[in-house]
Amino acid sequence: MxxxxxxxxxxxxxxxxxxxxxxxxxxxxxxxxxxxxxxxxxxxxxxxxxxxxxxxxxxxxxxxxxxxxxxxxxxxxxxxxxxxxxxxxxxxxxxxxxTAPVFAQSVAEIAIGLTISLKREIHKAHLDFIQKKEKYGLESNKRSSLLLNNKIGIVGFGDLAKSLKPMLVPYTSDFLVYDPWLPNKLIEDNGCRPASLSKIFKNCEVIYILTTITKKNKNMIDEKLLRLMKKDACLIILSRANVINFQDLNKILKKGKIKVATDVFPQEPVPKNDPIRRQKNILFSSHRAGALxxxxxxxxxxxxxxxxxxxxxxxx
Missing domain, CATH: 3.40.50.720 (NAD(P)-binding Rossmann-like Domain)
Structure with a gap:
Protein backbone atom coordinates (compact mmCIF):
# COMPACT_ATOMS: atom_id res chain seq x y z
CA MET A 1 0.00 0.00 0.00
CA THR A 99 -4.46 21.88 -9.27
CA ALA A 100 -4.77 25.47 -10.53
CA PRO A 101 -6.61 24.57 -13.79
CA VAL A 102 -9.78 23.69 -11.84
CA PHE A 103 -10.34 27.38 -11.09
CA ALA A 104 -10.19 28.60 -14.69
CA GLN A 105 -13.85 28.26 -15.68
CA SER A 106 -15.34 29.69 -12.48
CA VAL A 107 -12.98 32.67 -12.40
CA ALA A 108 -13.55 33.33 -16.10
CA GLU A 109 -17.31 33.43 -15.56
CA ILE A 110 -17.07 35.96 -12.74
CA ALA A 111 -14.71 38.00 -14.92
CA ILE A 112 -17.53 38.40 -17.43
CA GLY A 113 -19.91 39.48 -14.66
CA LEU A 114 -17.47 42.05 -13.29
CA THR A 115 -16.80 43.38 -16.78
CA ILE A 116 -20.46 43.87 -17.69
CA SER A 117 -21.16 45.51 -14.34
CA LEU A 118 -18.26 47.94 -14.80
CA LYS A 119 -19.23 48.77 -18.38
CA ARG A 120 -22.92 49.27 -17.60
CA GLU A 121 -22.51 50.34 -13.93
CA ILE A 122 -25.04 47.78 -12.72
CA HIS A 123 -23.60 47.70 -9.21
CA LYS A 124 -23.79 51.50 -8.91
CA ALA A 125 -27.39 51.64 -10.13
CA HIS A 126 -28.30 48.95 -7.60
CA LEU A 127 -26.67 50.86 -4.73
CA ASP A 128 -28.36 54.11 -5.83
CA PHE A 129 -31.73 52.37 -5.73
CA ILE A 130 -31.15 51.02 -2.22
CA GLN A 131 -30.13 54.50 -1.09
CA LYS A 132 -33.31 55.94 -2.69
CA LYS A 133 -31.37 58.18 -5.06
CA GLU A 134 -31.71 56.22 -8.28
CA LYS A 135 -31.62 57.94 -11.66
CA TYR A 136 -33.75 56.80 -14.58
CA GLY A 137 -32.95 56.21 -18.24
CA LEU A 138 -30.06 58.02 -19.85
CA GLU A 139 -29.37 59.96 -16.66
CA SER A 140 -28.14 56.74 -15.02
CA ASN A 141 -25.91 55.79 -17.96
CA LYS A 142 -23.65 58.79 -18.40
CA ARG A 143 -20.49 56.71 -17.88
CA SER A 144 -21.86 53.45 -19.25
CA SER A 145 -20.77 51.90 -22.53
CA LEU A 146 -21.02 48.69 -24.54
CA LEU A 147 -18.53 45.84 -24.38
CA LEU A 148 -19.24 45.18 -28.05
CA ASN A 149 -16.23 45.76 -30.33
CA ASN A 150 -13.95 46.74 -27.46
CA LYS A 151 -10.22 46.19 -27.66
CA ILE A 152 -9.36 43.68 -24.92
CA GLY A 153 -6.00 43.46 -23.14
CA ILE A 154 -4.96 40.29 -21.34
CA VAL A 155 -1.93 40.20 -19.03
CA GLY A 156 -0.96 36.57 -18.52
CA PHE A 157 -2.20 33.95 -20.97
CA GLY A 158 -2.56 30.76 -18.94
CA ASP A 159 -5.49 28.47 -18.18
CA LEU A 160 -7.68 31.32 -16.93
CA ALA A 161 -7.14 33.45 -20.01
CA LYS A 162 -7.79 30.48 -22.28
CA SER A 163 -11.14 29.94 -20.54
CA LEU A 164 -12.06 33.62 -20.59
CA LYS A 165 -11.17 34.46 -24.18
CA PRO A 166 -13.88 32.26 -25.82
CA MET A 167 -16.50 33.89 -23.56
CA LEU A 168 -15.48 37.30 -24.91
CA VAL A 169 -15.47 36.30 -28.59
CA PRO A 170 -19.21 37.10 -29.06
CA TYR A 171 -18.38 40.69 -28.12
CA THR A 172 -15.10 41.30 -29.92
CA SER A 173 -12.31 39.78 -31.98
CA ASP A 174 -9.65 42.30 -30.93
CA PHE A 175 -7.33 40.81 -28.28
CA LEU A 176 -3.90 42.02 -27.20
CA VAL A 177 -1.84 39.75 -24.93
CA TYR A 178 1.22 40.33 -22.79
CA ASP A 179 2.92 37.14 -21.62
CA PRO A 180 6.73 37.10 -21.84
CA TRP A 181 6.78 33.38 -20.97
CA LEU A 182 5.01 32.41 -24.19
CA PRO A 183 6.24 32.46 -27.80
CA ASN A 184 4.38 34.88 -30.06
CA LYS A 185 3.17 32.04 -32.27
CA LEU A 186 1.27 30.41 -29.41
CA ILE A 187 -0.48 33.70 -28.64
CA GLU A 188 -1.30 34.20 -32.32
CA ASP A 189 -2.58 30.62 -32.66
CA ASN A 190 -5.12 31.50 -29.95
CA GLY A 191 -6.50 34.38 -32.01
CA CYS A 192 -4.65 37.15 -30.16
CA ARG A 193 -1.86 39.61 -30.89
CA PRO A 194 1.27 39.85 -28.74
CA ALA A 195 1.73 43.33 -27.29
CA SER A 196 3.76 45.26 -24.75
CA LEU A 197 2.23 46.36 -21.45
CA SER A 198 2.37 50.00 -22.48
CA LYS A 199 0.51 49.27 -25.73
CA ILE A 200 -2.19 47.34 -23.85
CA PHE A 201 -2.71 50.01 -21.20
CA LYS A 202 -2.73 52.82 -23.75
CA ASN A 203 -5.11 51.25 -26.28
CA CYS A 204 -7.50 48.81 -24.59
CA GLU A 205 -10.97 49.56 -23.24
CA VAL A 206 -10.89 46.48 -20.99
CA ILE A 207 -7.78 44.98 -19.38
CA TYR A 208 -7.62 41.71 -17.44
CA ILE A 209 -4.81 40.94 -14.98
CA LEU A 210 -4.56 37.14 -15.02
CA THR A 211 -0.87 36.50 -14.41
CA THR A 212 0.80 34.60 -11.61
CA ILE A 213 3.37 36.28 -9.37
CA THR A 214 7.10 35.86 -10.03
CA LYS A 215 10.24 37.42 -8.58
CA LYS A 216 10.32 39.88 -11.48
CA ASN A 217 6.72 41.07 -11.83
CA LYS A 218 5.87 42.24 -8.30
CA ASN A 219 4.25 45.72 -8.52
CA MET A 220 4.65 45.53 -12.31
CA ILE A 221 1.36 47.38 -12.86
CA ASP A 222 2.27 50.79 -11.51
CA GLU A 223 1.23 54.43 -11.74
CA LYS A 224 3.10 54.90 -15.01
CA LEU A 225 1.04 52.21 -16.74
CA LEU A 226 -2.25 53.11 -15.05
CA ARG A 227 -1.94 56.72 -16.22
CA LEU A 228 -1.91 55.47 -19.82
CA MET A 229 -5.44 54.07 -19.57
CA LYS A 230 -8.29 55.66 -21.50
CA LYS A 231 -11.08 57.48 -19.71
CA ASP A 232 -13.62 54.93 -18.39
CA ALA A 233 -11.38 52.02 -19.39
CA CYS A 234 -11.90 48.98 -17.16
CA LEU A 235 -9.22 47.12 -15.23
CA ILE A 236 -10.25 43.71 -13.88
CA ILE A 237 -7.80 42.16 -11.39
CA LEU A 238 -8.24 38.44 -10.84
CA SER A 239 -4.75 37.11 -10.08
CA ARG A 240 -2.39 37.93 -8.34
CA ALA A 241 -2.68 41.06 -6.17
CA ASN A 242 1.07 41.58 -5.80
CA VAL A 243 1.40 42.18 -9.53
CA ILE A 244 -0.42 45.48 -8.90
CA ASN A 245 1.06 48.39 -6.97
CA PHE A 246 -2.06 49.06 -4.90
CA GLN A 247 -0.69 52.36 -3.54
CA ASP A 248 -0.42 53.60 -7.11
CA LEU A 249 -3.86 52.18 -7.88
CA ASN A 250 -5.33 54.19 -5.01
CA LYS A 251 -3.78 57.38 -6.42
CA ILE A 252 -5.27 56.76 -9.85
CA LEU A 253 -8.70 55.81 -8.49
CA LYS A 254 -8.93 59.13 -6.64
CA LYS A 255 -8.83 60.90 -10.01
CA GLY A 256 -11.97 59.05 -11.13
CA LYS A 257 -10.67 58.44 -14.64
CA ILE A 258 -10.79 54.63 -14.82
CA LYS A 259 -13.00 51.84 -13.51
CA VAL A 260 -11.60 48.90 -11.57
CA ALA A 261 -12.87 45.54 -10.33
CA THR A 262 -10.72 43.34 -8.11
CA ASP A 263 -11.13 39.92 -6.53
CA VAL A 264 -7.69 39.92 -4.87
CA PHE A 265 -5.86 42.18 -2.44
CA PRO A 266 -2.29 42.49 -1.10
CA GLN A 267 -3.53 41.73 2.40
CA GLU A 268 -6.48 39.45 3.08
CA PRO A 269 -8.73 39.96 4.92
CA VAL A 270 -8.49 43.61 3.86
CA PRO A 271 -7.98 45.87 6.91
CA LYS A 272 -11.13 47.78 7.84
CA ASN A 273 -9.30 51.11 7.52
CA ASP A 274 -7.65 50.31 4.18
CA PRO A 275 -8.00 53.35 1.87
CA ILE A 276 -9.12 51.10 -0.99
CA ARG A 277 -12.49 50.76 0.78
CA ARG A 278 -13.14 54.50 0.33
CA GLN A 279 -12.63 54.56 -3.42
CA LYS A 280 -15.66 55.12 -5.63
CA ASN A 281 -14.83 53.75 -9.07
CA ILE A 282 -14.16 50.22 -7.90
CA LEU A 283 -16.16 47.00 -7.74
CA PHE A 284 -15.11 44.65 -4.92
CA SER A 285 -15.13 40.86 -4.79
CA SER A 286 -13.67 39.23 -1.68
CA HIS A 287 -11.42 36.57 -3.29
CA ARG A 288 -14.47 34.49 -4.15
CA ALA A 289 -14.13 34.11 -7.92
CA GLY A 290 -13.00 30.50 -7.87
CA ALA A 291 -14.39 29.41 -4.51
CA LEU A 292 -17.23 27.03 -5.35
Whole structure:
Protein backbone atom coordinates (compact mmCIF):
# COMPACT_ATOMS: atom_id res chain seq x y z
CA MET A 1 0.00 0.00 0.00
CA UNK A 2 1.36 3.41 -1.02
CA UNK A 3 1.76 6.11 1.63
CA UNK A 4 0.49 9.70 1.37
CA UNK A 5 1.53 12.55 3.66
CA UNK A 6 -1.49 14.83 3.93
CA UNK A 7 -0.60 18.49 4.56
CA UNK A 8 -3.05 20.59 2.49
CA UNK A 9 -3.09 23.85 4.53
CA UNK A 10 -4.77 26.29 3.86
CA UNK A 11 -7.15 23.70 2.42
CA UNK A 12 -8.77 20.85 4.33
CA UNK A 13 -9.22 17.36 2.94
CA UNK A 14 -12.98 17.62 3.53
CA UNK A 15 -13.00 20.71 1.30
CA UNK A 16 -11.38 19.07 -1.70
CA UNK A 17 -12.66 15.50 -1.45
CA UNK A 18 -16.26 14.33 -1.38
CA UNK A 19 -16.86 12.06 1.61
CA UNK A 20 -17.18 9.01 -0.67
CA UNK A 21 -13.90 9.82 -2.41
CA UNK A 22 -12.14 10.46 0.89
CA UNK A 23 -13.23 7.01 2.11
CA UNK A 24 -11.79 5.45 -1.06
CA UNK A 25 -8.56 7.36 -0.60
CA UNK A 26 -8.17 6.11 2.98
CA UNK A 27 -8.98 2.57 1.85
CA UNK A 28 -6.47 2.48 -1.00
CA UNK A 29 -3.62 4.45 0.60
CA UNK A 30 -1.86 4.67 3.93
CA UNK A 31 -2.57 8.23 5.13
CA UNK A 32 -0.21 10.14 7.44
CA UNK A 33 -1.56 13.51 8.60
CA UNK A 34 1.02 16.24 9.11
CA UNK A 35 0.84 18.20 12.39
CA UNK A 36 0.37 21.96 12.53
CA UNK A 37 3.65 22.42 14.42
CA UNK A 38 7.13 20.86 14.47
CA UNK A 39 6.86 20.09 10.76
CA UNK A 40 10.59 19.88 10.16
CA UNK A 41 10.88 17.05 12.67
CA UNK A 42 7.76 15.40 11.22
CA UNK A 43 9.08 15.40 7.65
CA UNK A 44 12.50 14.13 8.68
CA UNK A 45 10.78 11.19 10.33
CA UNK A 46 8.07 10.48 7.74
CA UNK A 47 9.19 11.53 4.26
CA UNK A 48 11.43 8.42 3.87
CA UNK A 49 8.24 6.32 3.85
CA UNK A 50 6.13 8.63 1.67
CA UNK A 51 5.21 7.96 -1.95
CA UNK A 52 3.10 11.12 -2.27
CA UNK A 53 2.47 14.45 -0.55
CA UNK A 54 -0.86 16.26 -0.80
CA UNK A 55 -0.03 19.86 0.04
CA UNK A 56 2.65 22.47 -0.43
CA UNK A 57 4.82 22.37 2.71
CA UNK A 58 8.34 23.77 3.03
CA UNK A 59 10.52 21.16 1.32
CA UNK A 60 14.18 22.17 1.07
CA UNK A 61 16.68 19.80 -0.52
CA UNK A 62 17.78 18.62 2.94
CA UNK A 63 14.28 17.16 3.44
CA UNK A 64 13.57 16.04 -0.13
CA UNK A 65 16.80 14.06 -0.28
CA UNK A 66 15.37 11.81 2.44
CA UNK A 67 12.32 11.00 0.29
CA UNK A 68 13.79 8.12 -1.68
CA UNK A 69 10.33 6.74 -2.50
CA UNK A 70 8.67 10.11 -3.22
CA UNK A 71 6.95 10.16 -6.61
CA UNK A 72 4.73 13.26 -6.61
CA UNK A 73 3.75 16.38 -4.67
CA UNK A 74 0.20 17.66 -5.25
CA UNK A 75 0.02 21.42 -4.75
CA UNK A 76 -3.60 22.08 -3.74
CA UNK A 77 -3.06 25.76 -2.92
CA UNK A 78 -2.54 26.16 -6.68
CA UNK A 79 0.17 28.80 -6.57
CA UNK A 80 3.77 27.68 -7.05
CA UNK A 81 5.35 29.09 -3.92
CA UNK A 82 9.07 29.55 -3.42
CA UNK A 83 9.24 27.08 -0.54
CA UNK A 84 10.52 23.86 -2.07
CA UNK A 85 13.52 22.84 -4.14
CA UNK A 86 11.89 22.44 -7.55
CA UNK A 87 15.23 21.77 -9.25
CA UNK A 88 15.82 18.79 -6.99
CA UNK A 89 12.33 17.49 -7.73
CA UNK A 90 12.73 17.81 -11.49
CA UNK A 91 16.21 16.26 -11.47
CA UNK A 92 15.02 13.32 -9.39
CA UNK A 93 11.76 12.51 -11.20
CA UNK A 94 9.47 13.85 -8.49
CA UNK A 95 6.36 15.33 -10.12
CA UNK A 96 5.17 18.66 -8.70
CA UNK A 97 1.54 18.92 -9.82
CA UNK A 98 -0.68 21.98 -9.48
CA THR A 99 -4.46 21.88 -9.27
CA ALA A 100 -4.77 25.47 -10.53
CA PRO A 101 -6.61 24.57 -13.79
CA VAL A 102 -9.78 23.69 -11.84
CA PHE A 103 -10.34 27.38 -11.09
CA ALA A 104 -10.19 28.60 -14.69
CA GLN A 105 -13.85 28.26 -15.68
CA SER A 106 -15.34 29.69 -12.48
CA VAL A 107 -12.98 32.67 -12.40
CA ALA A 108 -13.55 33.33 -16.10
CA GLU A 109 -17.31 33.43 -15.56
CA ILE A 110 -17.07 35.96 -12.74
CA ALA A 111 -14.71 38.00 -14.92
CA ILE A 112 -17.53 38.40 -17.43
CA GLY A 113 -19.91 39.48 -14.66
CA LEU A 114 -17.47 42.05 -13.29
CA THR A 115 -16.80 43.38 -16.78
CA ILE A 116 -20.46 43.87 -17.69
CA SER A 117 -21.16 45.51 -14.34
CA LEU A 118 -18.26 47.94 -14.80
CA LYS A 119 -19.23 48.77 -18.38
CA ARG A 120 -22.92 49.27 -17.60
CA GLU A 121 -22.51 50.34 -13.93
CA ILE A 122 -25.04 47.78 -12.72
CA HIS A 123 -23.60 47.70 -9.21
CA LYS A 124 -23.79 51.50 -8.91
CA ALA A 125 -27.39 51.64 -10.13
CA HIS A 126 -28.30 48.95 -7.60
CA LEU A 127 -26.67 50.86 -4.73
CA ASP A 128 -28.36 54.11 -5.83
CA PHE A 129 -31.73 52.37 -5.73
CA ILE A 130 -31.15 51.02 -2.22
CA GLN A 131 -30.13 54.50 -1.09
CA LYS A 132 -33.31 55.94 -2.69
CA LYS A 133 -31.37 58.18 -5.06
CA GLU A 134 -31.71 56.22 -8.28
CA LYS A 135 -31.62 57.94 -11.66
CA TYR A 136 -33.75 56.80 -14.58
CA GLY A 137 -32.95 56.21 -18.24
CA LEU A 138 -30.06 58.02 -19.85
CA GLU A 139 -29.37 59.96 -16.66
CA SER A 140 -28.14 56.74 -15.02
CA ASN A 141 -25.91 55.79 -17.96
CA LYS A 142 -23.65 58.79 -18.40
CA ARG A 143 -20.49 56.71 -17.88
CA SER A 144 -21.86 53.45 -19.25
CA SER A 145 -20.77 51.90 -22.53
CA LEU A 146 -21.02 48.69 -24.54
CA LEU A 147 -18.53 45.84 -24.38
CA LEU A 148 -19.24 45.18 -28.05
CA ASN A 149 -16.23 45.76 -30.33
CA ASN A 150 -13.95 46.74 -27.46
CA LYS A 151 -10.22 46.19 -27.66
CA ILE A 152 -9.36 43.68 -24.92
CA GLY A 153 -6.00 43.46 -23.14
CA ILE A 154 -4.96 40.29 -21.34
CA VAL A 155 -1.93 40.20 -19.03
CA GLY A 156 -0.96 36.57 -18.52
CA PHE A 157 -2.20 33.95 -20.97
CA GLY A 158 -2.56 30.76 -18.94
CA ASP A 159 -5.49 28.47 -18.18
CA LEU A 160 -7.68 31.32 -16.93
CA ALA A 161 -7.14 33.45 -20.01
CA LYS A 162 -7.79 30.48 -22.28
CA SER A 163 -11.14 29.94 -20.54
CA LEU A 164 -12.06 33.62 -20.59
CA LYS A 165 -11.17 34.46 -24.18
CA PRO A 166 -13.88 32.26 -25.82
CA MET A 167 -16.50 33.89 -23.56
CA LEU A 168 -15.48 37.30 -24.91
CA VAL A 169 -15.47 36.30 -28.59
CA PRO A 170 -19.21 37.10 -29.06
CA TYR A 171 -18.38 40.69 -28.12
CA THR A 172 -15.10 41.30 -29.92
CA SER A 173 -12.31 39.78 -31.98
CA ASP A 174 -9.65 42.30 -30.93
CA PHE A 175 -7.33 40.81 -28.28
CA LEU A 176 -3.90 42.02 -27.20
CA VAL A 177 -1.84 39.75 -24.93
CA TYR A 178 1.22 40.33 -22.79
CA ASP A 179 2.92 37.14 -21.62
CA PRO A 180 6.73 37.10 -21.84
CA TRP A 181 6.78 33.38 -20.97
CA LEU A 182 5.01 32.41 -24.19
CA PRO A 183 6.24 32.46 -27.80
CA ASN A 184 4.38 34.88 -30.06
CA LYS A 185 3.17 32.04 -32.27
CA LEU A 186 1.27 30.41 -29.41
CA ILE A 187 -0.48 33.70 -28.64
CA GLU A 188 -1.30 34.20 -32.32
CA ASP A 189 -2.58 30.62 -32.66
CA ASN A 190 -5.12 31.50 -29.95
CA GLY A 191 -6.50 34.38 -32.01
CA CYS A 192 -4.65 37.15 -30.16
CA ARG A 193 -1.86 39.61 -30.89
CA PRO A 194 1.27 39.85 -28.74
CA ALA A 195 1.73 43.33 -27.29
CA SER A 196 3.76 45.26 -24.75
CA LEU A 197 2.23 46.36 -21.45
CA SER A 198 2.37 50.00 -22.48
CA LYS A 199 0.51 49.27 -25.73
CA ILE A 200 -2.19 47.34 -23.85
CA PHE A 201 -2.71 50.01 -21.20
CA LYS A 202 -2.73 52.82 -23.75
CA ASN A 203 -5.11 51.25 -26.28
CA CYS A 204 -7.50 48.81 -24.59
CA GLU A 205 -10.97 49.56 -23.24
CA VAL A 206 -10.89 46.48 -20.99
CA ILE A 207 -7.78 44.98 -19.38
CA TYR A 208 -7.62 41.71 -17.44
CA ILE A 209 -4.81 40.94 -14.98
CA LEU A 210 -4.56 37.14 -15.02
CA THR A 211 -0.87 36.50 -14.41
CA THR A 212 0.80 34.60 -11.61
CA ILE A 213 3.37 36.28 -9.37
CA THR A 214 7.10 35.86 -10.03
CA LYS A 215 10.24 37.42 -8.58
CA LYS A 216 10.32 39.88 -11.48
CA ASN A 217 6.72 41.07 -11.83
CA LYS A 218 5.87 42.24 -8.30
CA ASN A 219 4.25 45.72 -8.52
CA MET A 220 4.65 45.53 -12.31
CA ILE A 221 1.36 47.38 -12.86
CA ASP A 222 2.27 50.79 -11.51
CA GLU A 223 1.23 54.43 -11.74
CA LYS A 224 3.10 54.90 -15.01
CA LEU A 225 1.04 52.21 -16.74
CA LEU A 226 -2.25 53.11 -15.05
CA ARG A 227 -1.94 56.72 -16.22
CA LEU A 228 -1.91 55.47 -19.82
CA MET A 229 -5.44 54.07 -19.57
CA LYS A 230 -8.29 55.66 -21.50
CA LYS A 231 -11.08 57.48 -19.71
CA ASP A 232 -13.62 54.93 -18.39
CA ALA A 233 -11.38 52.02 -19.39
CA CYS A 234 -11.90 48.98 -17.16
CA LEU A 235 -9.22 47.12 -15.23
CA ILE A 236 -10.25 43.71 -13.88
CA ILE A 237 -7.80 42.16 -11.39
CA LEU A 238 -8.24 38.44 -10.84
CA SER A 239 -4.75 37.11 -10.08
CA ARG A 240 -2.39 37.93 -8.34
CA ALA A 241 -2.68 41.06 -6.17
CA ASN A 242 1.07 41.58 -5.80
CA VAL A 243 1.40 42.18 -9.53
CA ILE A 244 -0.42 45.48 -8.90
CA ASN A 245 1.06 48.39 -6.97
CA PHE A 246 -2.06 49.06 -4.90
CA GLN A 247 -0.69 52.36 -3.54
CA ASP A 248 -0.42 53.60 -7.11
CA LEU A 249 -3.86 52.18 -7.88
CA ASN A 250 -5.33 54.19 -5.01
CA LYS A 251 -3.78 57.38 -6.42
CA ILE A 252 -5.27 56.76 -9.85
CA LEU A 253 -8.70 55.81 -8.49
CA LYS A 254 -8.93 59.13 -6.64
CA LYS A 255 -8.83 60.90 -10.01
CA GLY A 256 -11.97 59.05 -11.13
CA LYS A 257 -10.67 58.44 -14.64
CA ILE A 258 -10.79 54.63 -14.82
CA LYS A 259 -13.00 51.84 -13.51
CA VAL A 260 -11.60 48.90 -11.57
CA ALA A 261 -12.87 45.54 -10.33
CA THR A 262 -10.72 43.34 -8.11
CA ASP A 263 -11.13 39.92 -6.53
CA VAL A 264 -7.69 39.92 -4.87
CA PHE A 265 -5.86 42.18 -2.44
CA PRO A 266 -2.29 42.49 -1.10
CA GLN A 267 -3.53 41.73 2.40
CA GLU A 268 -6.48 39.45 3.08
CA PRO A 269 -8.73 39.96 4.92
CA VAL A 270 -8.49 43.61 3.86
CA PRO A 271 -7.98 45.87 6.91
CA LYS A 272 -11.13 47.78 7.84
CA ASN A 273 -9.30 51.11 7.52
CA ASP A 274 -7.65 50.31 4.18
CA PRO A 275 -8.00 53.35 1.87
CA ILE A 276 -9.12 51.10 -0.99
CA ARG A 277 -12.49 50.76 0.78
CA ARG A 278 -13.14 54.50 0.33
CA GLN A 279 -12.63 54.56 -3.42
CA LYS A 280 -15.66 55.12 -5.63
CA ASN A 281 -14.83 53.75 -9.07
CA ILE A 282 -14.16 50.22 -7.90
CA LEU A 283 -16.16 47.00 -7.74
CA PHE A 284 -15.11 44.65 -4.92
CA SER A 285 -15.13 40.86 -4.79
CA SER A 286 -13.67 39.23 -1.68
CA HIS A 287 -11.42 36.57 -3.29
CA ARG A 288 -14.47 34.49 -4.15
CA ALA A 289 -14.13 34.11 -7.92
CA GLY A 290 -13.00 30.50 -7.87
CA ALA A 291 -14.39 29.41 -4.51
CA LEU A 292 -17.23 27.03 -5.35
CA UNK A 293 -17.85 23.64 -3.75
CA UNK A 294 -17.97 22.02 -7.18
CA UNK A 295 -14.55 23.49 -8.02
CA UNK A 296 -12.88 22.22 -4.87
CA UNK A 297 -14.39 18.76 -5.37
CA UNK A 298 -13.04 18.79 -8.93
CA UNK A 299 -9.63 19.46 -7.38
CA UNK A 300 -10.01 16.31 -5.30
CA UNK A 301 -11.09 14.32 -8.36
CA UNK A 302 -7.99 15.16 -10.38
CA UNK A 303 -5.70 14.50 -7.41
CA UNK A 304 -7.33 11.10 -6.88
CA UNK A 305 -7.11 10.18 -10.56
CA UNK A 306 -3.44 11.17 -10.77
CA UNK A 307 -2.62 9.25 -7.60
CA UNK A 308 -4.05 6.12 -9.22
CA UNK A 309 -2.27 6.69 -12.54
CA UNK A 310 1.12 7.26 -10.93
CA UNK A 311 0.60 4.24 -8.67
CA UNK A 312 0.11 2.18 -11.86
CA UNK A 313 3.45 3.44 -13.18
CA UNK A 314 2.03 6.08 -15.52
CA UNK A 315 3.24 8.16 -17.22
CA UNK A 316 6.11 5.87 -18.10
Missing amino acids: KTIIVDPFPRKMELIFKSSKLKLLKKKFNIINAPKENKLKFYKQNIPNADFIIGQPDLPKSILILGKKLKAIFNVESNFMDNMDYDYCFNNNIYVLS NSVFFEMGEIVYEDLNLITKGLPS
